[in-house]
Structures are given as structure tokens and as C-alpha cells.
Amino acid sequence: MAYITFQPSDHFNTKLxxxxxxxxxxxxxxxxxxxxxxxxxxxxxxxxxxDAVRLATKRIYPNAANAEETAAQVxxxxxxxxxxxxxDTSANQSSGTYVGWNWKANGAGSSNSNGSITSTVSANSTxxxxxxxxTGTGSNATIGHxxxxxxxxxFVKNLDAAEQWINYDVSSGPTKYYHLNMSSATSVGxxxxxxxxxxxxxxxxxxxxxxxxxxxxxxxxCFSNIPGFSKxxxxxxxxxxxxxxxxxxxxxxxxxxxxxxxxxxxxxxKSQASPGYNVNNNYIYGNLDNAEAxxxxxxxxxxxxxxxxxxxxxxxxxDSYIYxxxxxxxxxxxxxxxxxxx
Numbered sequence: 119m120a121y122i123t124f125q126p127s128d129h130f131n132t133k134l135x136x137x138x139x140x141x142x143x144x145x146x147x148x149x150x151x152x153x154x155x156x157x158x159x160x161x162x163x164x165x166x167x168x169d170a171v172r173l174a175t176k177r178i179y180p181n182a183a184n185a186e187e188t189a190a191q192v193x194x195x196x197x198x199x200x201x202x203x204x205x206d207t208s209a210n211q212s213s214g215t216y217v218g219w220n221w222k223a224n225g226a227g228s229s230n231s232n233g234s235i236t237s238t239v240s241a242n243s244t245x246x247x248x249x250x251x252x253t254g255t256g257s258n259a260t261i262g263h264x265x266x267x268x269x270x271x272x273f274v275k276n277l278d279a280a281e282q283w284i285n286y287d288v289s290s291g292p293t294k295y296y297h298l299n300m301s302s303a304t305s306v307g308x309x310x311x312x313x314x315x316x317x318x319x320x321x322x323x324x325x326x327x328x329x330x331x332x333x334x335x336x337x338x339x340c341f342s343n344i345p346g347f348s349k350x351x352x353x354x355x356x357x358x359x360x361x362x363x364x365x366x367x368x369x370x371x372x373x374x375x376x377x378x379x380x381x382x383x384x385x386x387x388k389s390q391a392s393p394g395y396n397v398n399n400n401y402i403y404g405n406l407d408n409a410e411a412x413x414x415x416x417x418x419x420x421x422x423x424x425x426x427x428x429x430x431x432x433x434x435x436x437d438s439y440i441y442x443x444x445x446x447x448x449x450x451x452x453x454x455x456x457x458x459x460x
Contacts, residue, residue, distance in 0.1 A: 122346035129245035139212030152223035159410040186277040232262030239264035246342035256332030270350035289352035346448035357435025362425025372446035
């Protein structure tokens with residue numbers, strides 16, 4: 119059984135809040151976040167993402183292909199224990215309810231010359247997370263990611279053009295890719311990751327506009343597996359609503375992101391914080407602007423998660439899925455105390 123010597127909430131945390139309509143400091147994150155992903159829960163609204171490398175006010179949409187834009191009244195600053203919101207309804211409509219997923223990297227980042235393209239990297243190797251900004255060349259290239267282990271998941275976005283997000287996961291390998299903003303099944307292509315898996319120092323990109331147009335700017339969010347804290351993996355659905363597939367993570371999850379790979383399926387985001395107990399029925403679709411809904415039943419357990427639903431988006435019979443999960447508690451902490459289910 120794996121354990122970690124740090125508190126998971128010091129590196130990843132979920133925050134719920136209610137909007138005020140006026141400038142609003144969101145605190146209680148526990149650290150200065152470097153990537154913040156925001157979604158309004160009670161109505162239809164695009165997802166919003168901000169990071170410390172591109173600096174506050176620079177927005178991209180996880181559920182859309184739009185280029186980066188300036189949104190001065192959404193997230194105005196990254197603060198020591200959270201962030202400050204402006205008056206924009208995307209994150210702060212009066213009486214609106216919101217969720218923010220927060221990751222700690224390492225601030226605005228620094229230059230990294232490990233790859234053939236020099237990148238700006240904000241890396242938290244302890245938690246296996248880095249933010250990478252680079253400028254494309256149009257030729258096959260490598261890019262430094264700043265982590266001490268090979269990334270198991272990559273989320274890449276062209277900041278200058280309306281190109282689809284591109285995603286890599288270790289269980290599918292470097293010949294395949296996904297779109298975070300789309301429901302489409304696995305695609306195969308040699309010009310995305312140049313048929314090359316990430317190494318302990320770099321990831322590879324091919325020649326398509328989604329990842330490497332000459333002169334275009336890109337952002338990449340990189341994750342590596344940290345036993346007891348984070349896990350990228352795959353599983354097979356069994357189609358059973360009462361006794362669904364159990365997925366072992368080695369920790370009690372705080373957050374899971376799931377995608378069907380053998381056929382079309384929405385990206386399912388689930389947080390232990392909403393509603394905060396088992397059975398957890400609440401979900402948000404990562405590729406759609408829908409409000410939070412109920413009906414995607416799962417139990418967050420001390421060592422993984424178990425589906426209590428047979429829906430095609432998360433537990434279809436014989437279907438294949440990938441997932442990204444972060445811990446609320448390790449299965450066994452460094453002091454020997456076991457995690458408990460909600």
C-alpha cells in the first residue's frame with residue numbers, strides 16, 4: 119500500500135462558493151493555486167481556466183476550442199490562499215453556485231531548455247504536476263516538462279487559434295489522442311505526439327496546428343502518477359447499476375475525470391465535495407456547458423471508486439475508459455492511519 123508524506127489538499131483542492139456580483143476573494147484553498155478550473159454549477163455556463171504562467175485574466179475554455187482571451191473581470195489575481203474574482207458572471211454571478219478545482223505548480227515558472235523547443239515551466243514534482251508554455255516551430259520537436267517522472271497525461275491547447283484541445287494518456291499510448299472539449303472516441307494519428315511517449319524530461323509533439331504550428335503559443339498541463347496522491351489509468355465498464363466496476367487508485371479520491379474511449383462519450387467530472395457523501399450522484403460534463411446534474415452514482419472509497427450506475431459515459435458493459443484521479447486521503451498515511459470512505 120502506497121503512502122505519501124504530504125497532505126493531498128496542500129497540492130490539489132476543490133472549492134465551492136456562491137457568487138456575490140461584486141469583487142470576491144475566494145479563500146480556504148490552502149495554497150496559492152497555479153491552475154484554476156471554474157464551472158458554474160446551477161446554470162448553463164462555459165468552463166473557465168486560468169493559470170499562473172499565462173497570468174491572471176487570461177482565460178481559456180476547457181469545453182471549447184476558442185483561442186485565449188482577456189477576461190479582466192473573471193479571475194483577477196492568484197492569492198496566497200486562493201484567488202480574487204471580479205464581477206463577471208462566469209465565476210461570480212450574484213447567488214450563482216460555483217466549483218473551482220485548484221492545482222499547485224510553482225508560480226509563474228522559469229525557462230526550461232531540456233527540449234528542442236525552450237519552454238517556460240512551472241513544476242511541482244512532489245505532486246507530479248506542471249504547467250508548460252511554449253512556442254511552436256512547425257517541425258517535430260521535444261519540450262521540457264519539468265517533472266522528475268514521465269507524464270502519464272497531457273492536456274494541450276493552442277492559445278492563438280480556435281483549435282481543439284489535445285490530450286494524451288499513458289494507457290492509450292503516443293499513437294492516440296483525445297479532445298477535452300469533445301465527446302469523440304479515441305483518434306489515431308502519428309503527427310500529434312510524433313509516435314513518442316513522454317520521457318522523464320520531455321514530451322514530443324508532431325506538426326499539426328493543435329500542438330505545434332510555427333510561431334503559435336501553446337499551454338500544456340502535465341501530470342505524472344504519484345502513488346497515494348494521483349493516478350492516470352484505464353478500466354472496463356461492466357454495465358451493472360447495483361454492482362458497478364471498482365477502480366483501484368490506492369487512495370480515497372477527492373476528484374475524478376473519466377472519458378469513454380472506444381466510442382463517443384462525455385467527459386465526466388465528479389468531486390467528493392459535491393455533495394460530500396456516498397452515494398455521490400452529482401456530476402459535471404467537462405466538454406459541455408451544462409449545469410451540474412444528478413444521476414452519475416459513484417462511491418468514493420478508501421482505495422478507489424466504485425460505480426453505482428450503468429451509463430455509457432462511465433460504466434457501459436465492455437466499454438473502455440480512461441481516468442484522472444486526485445486524492446483526498448492516501449490509503450495509508452505516513453503515520454499509519456488508514457483513509458475512510460465518505
